[in-house]
Amino acid sequence: MSNAPALDPAHTALLVMDLQPAILASVPGGQGPEALLDRVGGAIADVRANGGTIAYVRVGFTEADWDAIPTTNKSFAPLAQHRAMHHRDPATAVHERLAPRDGDIVVRKIRYGGMSTTDLDQQLRERDISTLIVSGVTTGGVVLSTVIDAADRDYRLYVLSDGVADPDTEAHDVLLHRVLPSRAHIIDTTELHALLRAG
Template sequence: MTDASRADTALLLMDLQPGILANYADADYLPRIRRALAAARHAGLPVIWVRVAFRDGYPEVSADNAIFAGIRGSGRRLESTEAAGIHPDLAVQPQDVIVTKRRIGAFAGSDLDVVLRGGNIRHLVLAGVSTSGVVLSTVRLAADLDYRLTVLADGCMDGDAEVHRVLTEKVFPRQATVRTIDDWIGHVAA
């Protein structure tokens, strides 16, 4: 990756929160994310964290929202809780940006587009949980907004391995470059 192509690239890490990651059993996942994070930092790429969280009382959650209506009143995913923060093993740095979203996709109910435009970011390198949730929603909208996209296949995780495979091997390649973290690290270090 040349310096010119690095200037408009950011690593976007999505929904890597303790309350979400607790639902997945892949002991190698966080170490892989830490490798991608270290490579991005070494290359001088901005790191943007996206988390899903809600205000006390869940004013953003409609009773008609099939995915989030069930958490109303549960205390889960409240922005004031530790479970809604970024996983502590990932060591957010002061220069990183944390974006809070109120829906599945990284752009929905957040100021992500403003942050990206403010930083002249046009290329997003995506990783997150889940592949069929935040990653899929973000790929679709980001492609429609004309962002260049790279999806780190092993930087994404889903509760359904077959859905993950179909998305990373058949769906995402239509709108994004799909790489493994190690392949991307070799590319960004070049």
């Protein structure tokens, strides 16, 4: 068990990020994606049952979004060139096993971070959310970008070690054990269950 502080569900949101079929396809067999979906689904149910907020972040592009991506953007220019990840493509929807419900926050982004191209921060502040539990794919993409951004915005942060994954298992391990702990409490879904009840 970590020494992470107990959670106050009334001020806590679970971020479910980029858990879309098109992106889950990149998760290596050893990490999921079926097992990952099970664990994140359990975390969603746990947070819901305790009165917390669920916030979904998905990536998807309109024609205008593609046209606005400069060729200098190493990550996203190829997506624009190939017209990949259209926002209406079923492969960019939140995975059906984790589907949002009425009252959940849902935002669509066009870069790595969950906050940089969305109104996620504003929606969280409006609900008096000060603590974020982070899950999603990939650890080196949306998870890293969102944790760094949210830390700069003074959120208390938790990363679900078994609720994140990355095609690069070495990078995943370095981020979870060496990089993210300076900004977030690293817990797993079992610890999440206990921390929600300890609040």
